[in-house]
Amino acid sequence: MNVPQVLPRAIARPLRPRIPRIGSTVFKHLVLILVGAVVAYPFYFMVTSSLKEFFEATSTPPTLFPTSLHFENYVDAWSRQPWGRFFANTFFIAGASVAGEIVTAVLAAYAFAQMNFRGKNVLFALFLATYMMPGEATLIPNFVMMSKAPPGVNPFFPIPRLNLYDTYGAQILPFLASAFSVFLLRQQFLAIPKELRDAAVIDGAGHLRFLWSVVLPISVPALVTVAILSFYASWNSFQWPFIVTSSEAVRPVQVGLNAFRAEAGSQYHLLMAAASFVVAPIILLYLVGQRFLVQGVARTGIRG
Amino acid sequence: MSGGAIAQSERAASRRRRGLIENAQAYLFLLPAIAFLGLFKILPAVYAVYISFFRWDVVQGAFRGLDNYFDILWQNSTRSQAWWQSLSTTVTYALITVPFEIAIALVVAYVLFQKLRGRDIYRTIYYLPYVTSTVAAATVFFYVFHPQYGIVNQLLGSIGITGLKWFQEPDGIFQMIGNALGVAVPDWAAGPSLALVGVAIFSIWHFLGFQILIFLGGLGNIPLEYYEAAKLDGANQWQLFRRITLPLLSPQIFFVFTIATIGVLRAFNEIFILTNGGPLDTTRTVTLLLFKTFFQQGQIGLGSAMGVLLTLVILAFTLFQFRILGRRVEYG
Structure with a gap:
C-alpha cells in the first residue's frame, strides 16, 4: 500500500520501521549467508549433479563441481518419458483451473462485496465453512465420485458417479471454485469507494457493466495474485492427480517426475536433470511475479 | 393529494x-x-x-454403523494398533518440526528485518524452497541425504559421524546416540527414527520461507516509538526483544504455530516421496495410513472413517486458531 500523497512526510508512517540495531553488520551477514547456503544448497546440488556423468553423480564422496559438463543429460532425461505431453497436460490443467477459478471468484466476490441480497450472511458462513474444510475430508468421496459406477449401482444416488477417472476433467473440475479466492477478491472489492458505484448508477450502468469497466481494471494486482497462487497450487499438486489418473495421456509433470524416479533408479544425474526442468517454470514464475506471490501469501497466510 | x-x-x-x-x-x-x-x-x-458407515471394499457393502470407527479405535487389534501408532508418529513429527520451524524463522526474520545490504537477495533465496514443488524438492533431498552419494554424510564424516542411513534408518535417534556412547537406552526412550528426523528436516527447510514471510509482516507492524521509549528507559537489546518484539509478535507466532501444526497433520507428498511410510512404518503418519488403507488396500469405508477422524482434529485446530486470532485482530 502506498502512503497517500496528501499526507505530510512527518505524519506518514515510515514503510519499514526498523528494529534497533543488534550485533555487528558482519555478524548478521554471516548468519544470513549461512542460512542462505543451507537453504540454497539442494538447488545447487540439483543443477550441478544434473550436469555430471553417471559415475561422477554416484561417486563417494560427491564432487562439489562437475569435472566436465554433460548437457546431453537433459536430452537423455527428456527422451525417457513423454515430458512434452506431461508439460502440455500441466499447462492445460493449470490454465483451465486458473481461468475458471478467476471467473467464479470474481462473480461471487462482487456479489458479496457490492450487492445486497437475502441470505447473504448464511451464504458467507457457508463459504467460510468450505474454506476450513481440509482436503483430507473430501479426498475419498471425490475419488468415488470421479470413478465409474460399478454394474448395478445407481450412478446418480446416493453418490453421483461422474465417470471421469483418468481424464482432464477430474483434474480441473474440483478446482474451478475456491472459497479462498472469493475471500481475497471480496476484500479487494470492499475497498472500492461507494462514490464510484453511485456515479456508475447515475450513468445508467448495471452491475455487470460496473464490474467489467470499473472494478476489474482497478483490481488487476489482486487478480494477478489470485491467478499466480492458483497456478502455483495447480502446477505443484501431486496427490490428487496421482490418485485419479493412470495413463500418460493426461498425466501432469509432478506425477511424471514420480514415475521417472522409479525408472531412473540410481541414475541420479538424469533424475536431477528432470527435477531441474520440472521446477524451472515455477521458479521463473516466482522470480517474475515475486511481488504478487509474496503479497498474496502475506495478506492471506496460505501455506500451500 | x-x-x-x-x-x-x-x-x-x-x-x-x-x-x-x-x-x-x-x-x-x-x-x-x-x-x-x-x-x-x-x-x-x-x-x-x-x-x-459402510463396509466399502472397492464397492459398497453392508451398513456397519459406527463399527469402522470402533475397529480403528479399539475393536480390531491390528487396525487400532496401526491407528494409534500412526497418530503417535504424527504427534512426534509435529513436536520435532514445529518448534524448530518457529525458532529458526524467528531468528532469521529478526536479523533480516534490520537495515542491511542485499536484504532482497536473501529474501528471494529463503522463499525458494517454499515455491518449489514438494515432489521435486523431496526427490532432490533424498539424493542430498543419500548414504553414499549425498553431501550430508560426507560433511558428518568429517566430524567423525559415519554410515547414517537416514531415510532407510528405523532406529530411534536417542537409541543410536546411546549405542555410540555405549549406553543402553530402553525401548520407550528410543526416540523418533532417524528417517522421521530426516522428514522433519525437509519440512523445516521447505516451509522456512513462509514462516519468515509471516514474521516479517508482524515485525513491520511494531511501532518504532516503543523501542525508542524503552531505550530511553535504559532497556538493553535482549530486553527489547523479550519485552517488546516477542509479545507484539505473539499473534504471528500463534498463527504460525497453528498453521504449521495443521501442515504437519496434512503432510503427505514429502513422506510419500522420501520414505513412503517406512522404514518399519516409523514415518507412517495418519495421512499415509489413510492413503494405504484407501488406495492400496481398497478399504474405502475404513479409510473414510480415518479421514473423518483426521478432519475433526484439523478442524479443531482451525477453529481454535480462528477464535484466538479473531479476538486479537484489533490488537495487532
Whole structure:
C-alpha cells in the first residue's frame, strides 16, 4: 500500500520501521549467508549433479563441481518419458483451473462485496465453512465420485458417479471454485469507494457493466495474485492427480517426475536433470511475479 | 393529494422491483461458485461420513454403523494398533518440526528485518524452497541425504559421524546416540527414527520461507516509538526483544504455530516421496495410513472413517486458531 500523497512526510508512517540495531553488520551477514547456503544448497546440488556423468553423480564422496559438463543429460532425461505431453497436460490443467477459478471468484466476490441480497450472511458462513474444510475430508468421496459406477449401482444416488477417472476433467473440475479466492477478491472489492458505484448508477450502468469497466481494471494486482497462487497450487499438486489418473495421456509433470524416479533408479544425474526442468517454470514464475506471490501469501497466510 | 400517494406507492413498488432484480442478479453471480463448491466440497464432506458407515471394499457393502470407527479405535487389534501408532508418529513429527520451524524463522526474520545490504537477495533465496514443488524438492533431498552419494554424510564424516542411513534408518535417534556412547537406552526412550528426523528436516527447510514471510509482516507492524521509549528507559537489546518484539509478535507466532501444526497433520507428498511410510512404518503418519488403507488396500469405508477422524482434529485446530486470532485482530 502506498502512503497517500496528501499526507505530510512527518505524519506518514515510515514503510519499514526498523528494529534497533543488534550485533555487528558482519555478524548478521554471516548468519544470513549461512542460512542462505543451507537453504540454497539442494538447488545447487540439483543443477550441478544434473550436469555430471553417471559415475561422477554416484561417486563417494560427491564432487562439489562437475569435472566436465554433460548437457546431453537433459536430452537423455527428456527422451525417457513423454515430458512434452506431461508439460502440455500441466499447462492445460493449470490454465483451465486458473481461468475458471478467476471467473467464479470474481462473480461471487462482487456479489458479496457490492450487492445486497437475502441470505447473504448464511451464504458467507457457508463459504467460510468450505474454506476450513481440509482436503483430507473430501479426498475419498471425490475419488468415488470421479470413478465409474460399478454394474448395478445407481450412478446418480446416493453418490453421483461422474465417470471421469483418468481424464482432464477430474483434474480441473474440483478446482474451478475456491472459497479462498472469493475471500481475497471480496476484500479487494470492499475497498472500492461507494462514490464510484453511485456515479456508475447515475450513468445508467448495471452491475455487470460496473464490474467489467470499473472494478476489474482497478483490481488487476489482486487478480494477478489470485491467478499466480492458483497456478502455483495447480502446477505443484501431486496427490490428487496421482490418485485419479493412470495413463500418460493426461498425466501432469509432478506425477511424471514420480514415475521417472522409479525408472531412473540410481541414475541420479538424469533424475536431477528432470527435477531441474520440472521446477524451472515455477521458479521463473516466482522470480517474475515475486511481488504478487509474496503479497498474496502475506495478506492471506496460505501455506500451500 | 391522492396523486402524491399514487406516486409514492409507485416509487415503493419500483424499489421493491429493483430489490427483487438485485436479489436475482446476486444469486446468478453466486451460482457458479456455489455449484462447484457444493459438488466438490460440501457434498463430499457429507459423503465422507456416509461412506464411513459402510463396509466399502472397492464397492459398497453392508451398513456397519459406527463399527469402522470402533475397529480403528479399539475393536480390531491390528487396525487400532496401526491407528494409534500412526497418530503417535504424527504427534512426534509435529513436536520435532514445529518448534524448530518457529525458532529458526524467528531468528532469521529478526536479523533480516534490520537495515542491511542485499536484504532482497536473501529474501528471494529463503522463499525458494517454499515455491518449489514438494515432489521435486523431496526427490532432490533424498539424493542430498543419500548414504553414499549425498553431501550430508560426507560433511558428518568429517566430524567423525559415519554410515547414517537416514531415510532407510528405523532406529530411534536417542537409541543410536546411546549405542555410540555405549549406553543402553530402553525401548520407550528410543526416540523418533532417524528417517522421521530426516522428514522433519525437509519440512523445516521447505516451509522456512513462509514462516519468515509471516514474521516479517508482524515485525513491520511494531511501532518504532516503543523501542525508542524503552531505550530511553535504559532497556538493553535482549530486553527489547523479550519485552517488546516477542509479545507484539505473539499473534504471528500463534498463527504460525497453528498453521504449521495443521501442515504437519496434512503432510503427505514429502513422506510419500522420501520414505513412503517406512522404514518399519516409523514415518507412517495418519495421512499415509489413510492413503494405504484407501488406495492400496481398497478399504474405502475404513479409510473414510480415518479421514473423518483426521478432519475433526484439523478442524479443531482451525477453529481454535480462528477464535484466538479473531479476538486479537484489533490488537495487532
